[in-house]
Amino acid sequence: MSDRYQKIATSPFGKSLFSALGLPTPVKLDRQKQVDKDFIKGKVLFGMASGSKLSDVVMQTLAASEAAQICCQASAVTASDICRAAEQHGRKAVQISTGGEDATRFKGLVFDATGIDSTTSLRELHTFFSPVVRKMENSGRIIVLGRPMDECSDVSKASAMRALEGFTRSLAKEVGKKGTTVQLIYVCSGAEAHLESALRFCLSPKSAYVSAQVIRVTTAANPESLDWTRPLDSKVVLVTGASRGIGESIAEVMARDGAKVVCLDIPQAKAQLDKVATRLNGSSIAVDITAPDAPKVIADALEEIGGVDVVVHNAGVTRDKTLAKMKPEWWDMVIDINLASEERINEELLSRNVINNNGRIVCVSSMSGIAGNFGQTNYSASKAGVIGYVQAMAPILAEKNITINAVAPGFIETQMTAAIPMMTREVGRRMNSLSQGGLPKDVAETIAFFASPASTGVNGNIVRVCGQSLLGA
Ligand SMILES: NC(=O)c1ccc[n+]([C@@H]2O[C@H](COP(=O)([O-])OP(=O)(O)OC[C@H]3O[C@@H](n4cnc5c(N)ncnc54)[C@H](O)[C@@H]3O)[C@@H](O)[C@H]2O)c1
Structure with missing residues (x-):
């Protein structure tokens, strides 16, 4: 709409x-229009606190985007280290004087804060960002890199790492009106090789409607080397609820990324489902995911084509009523479709080893599951349950070299939100830092980031696709 x-x-x-x-x-937000190996175009200013550890992987990543001009602050004590790191990856970092009101504009700012070792050193954030934060192009990208506080033995360092979250969220509110987004990525020690996929996603137009998110990158088996323009080449992806809305968009983005897509929806939606599958050169399964034999039907179909690499649990419904007026059937239906069927399907796929090595499960939660919503006790319970399920399953699946993550969409422009009364819809659209609704594609791009074979270190994350909704924890 x-x-x-x-x-x-x-x-x-x-x-x-x-x-x-x-x-x-x-x-108007910049969104990914075509497959492009230059994931960010324009000046990207990189800075780091003394003793930071991620300059090598940051430079390796930025160097891959030929349209990015790597810059550093001439006044920074780390300027020569940054120039050296860039040279190691065949690039030159331009030293820029960032004081004053010159006309330089940046598309990206990246600050490696892993070297901040006490709360007083947080001042380095101010030193780097304050002179340049008003010099961003529209739809700019800001990334802060830190260490998760639970791996810091020093209390002052742990507090400083946690402080990065408050910083990120506030900065996102200040820059959102220009379409600029800010993310914090916590990189566990030893997980440096896994940062690239998160960094690329957060710097690219693919994360247009994702802001103020905290992503954790953990150690895992070495990431697969891949063609970044077709990361899902030869992979099989199952998308539930794929006949329309967000599910259709997920299937499109997965096919764009090279996947063979298996589209699933209820038998009543078969005609539309087949249209989507045919357009994407994929196949279809028409089954109600709550049917008792659905897990077997799905596992049989996937087994026949050599297993599945990515499972996207997108199918979902709402049946809104205040709790006092809610029929038990509506409660059961919403919990069953949005949560319990996902558990049953995964159980079957996992017990029969139908999910291939370095597999991915991606679930679709909702901001309702985080903030709660009037008249949605059933829906919010189901979507919060999805978050709990992802967090509980992540360490179990890590042992099988499979990841599980979830997206939590906010206000997304779909048939579902078009049906909301006008005034309520307007409030829903504007109540976020970007002052607009997201598109189904924004959710799909975030799922594609989780699905990438390079995202092996991204496990147990919940990323909101909500433009930094003003609601929620
Ligand atoms: N649209 C939003 O703003 C928004 C916000 C937050 C979360 N979400 C979530 O995103 C997902 C997709 O939402 P959408 O807006 O595209 O909704 P939609 O109603 O347009 O699409 C949902 C799809 O799921 C299918 N489906 C429903 N029950 C099924 C079942 N039992 N078996 C198989 N398929 C079934 C439907 O037929 C439909 O094609 C849902 O999980 C929803 O809760 C949407």
């Missing part, structure tokens, strides 16, 4: 009127 408010707000007349009235003027 088109966002008429945004269209008027971004017109020359609307811009000044809305600004005079103090109304939000959402910018």
Whole structure:
């Protein structure tokens, strides 16, 4: 559904009127238009606290994007280290004087804070970001890198690492009106080789509607080397609820990334499901995921084609009523479709080894599962249950070299949200740092990041696709 408010707000007349009235003027977000090996284009300023450990992997990643111009602050004590790290990857880091009001604009800012070893050293965040934060292009990308606090033996370092979360969330609120996003990536010691996929995603237009998120990258088996423009080449991906909405978009993005897509939906949606599958050169399974034989039917079909690499549990429903008026059938239905069937299907696939090595499970939660919603006790319980399931399963699946993660979409422009009454819909759309709704593609791109064979170190994460919704913990 088109966002008429945004269209008027971004017109020359609307811009000044809305600004005079103090109304939000959402910018048009840069989104991934085509497969492109240059995941970020423009000046990317890299800085690091003394003693930081990630300059090598950051430079290796940035060097792969030829359209990125790597820069560092000339005044930084680490400038020569950064230049050396860039040279090792065949690139030159341009030293820039960032004081004053010059016209330099940055597409990306990356700060490696792993060297911050006490709360007083947090001042390094201010030193790096303060002079440049107002010099971002629209839809800029800001990344802060830290160590998870649970691996810091020193109390002051642990506090400083936790402080990065508050910093990230507040900065995201300050820069969101220009479509700029801010993420924090905690990289466990020894997991450096696994940072690249998270870094690429967070720097690219694929994360247009993801902001203020904390991603944890852990140690795991070595990531697969891959063609980043077709990361899912020769992989089989199952997408449930694929006949329309977010599921259809997930199937499209997976096919774009090279996957053979198996689209699943209820038998009543078979005609539309087959259309999607045919368009994407994939196949289809028409089954209700709550049917008693569904896990077997799905496992049999996947086994026949050599197993599955990525399982995306997207199918979901709402049946809203306040708890006092909610029929038990509606409670059961929502819990069964959104949560219990996922458990049963995974159990069958895992017990029969149908999920291939370095496999992926991605679940779709919701901001309702985080913040709660009036009239959605059943839905919120099911979607919070999805988060619990992902967190409980992650360490179990890590032993099998399989990851499990979830996305939690906020307000996404779909048939479901188009049906919301106009005023409620407008409030839902604007109540986030980017002042607009997300697109199904934004959810799909985040799932594709989890699904990538390079994301082996990304396990047990819940990433909200909500433009930093003002609701929720
Ligand atoms: N649209 C949003 O703003 C939003 C926000 C947060 C979370 N989500 C979640 O994203 C997912 C997709 O949402 P959407 O907006 O595309 O919804 P949608 O209603 O357009 O699509 C859901 C799909 O799931 C299928 N489905 C439902 N029950 C099924 C069953 N028993 N077996 C097999 N397939 C079944 C439906 O037929 C449909 O094709 C859902 O899990 C939803 O809860 C959506």
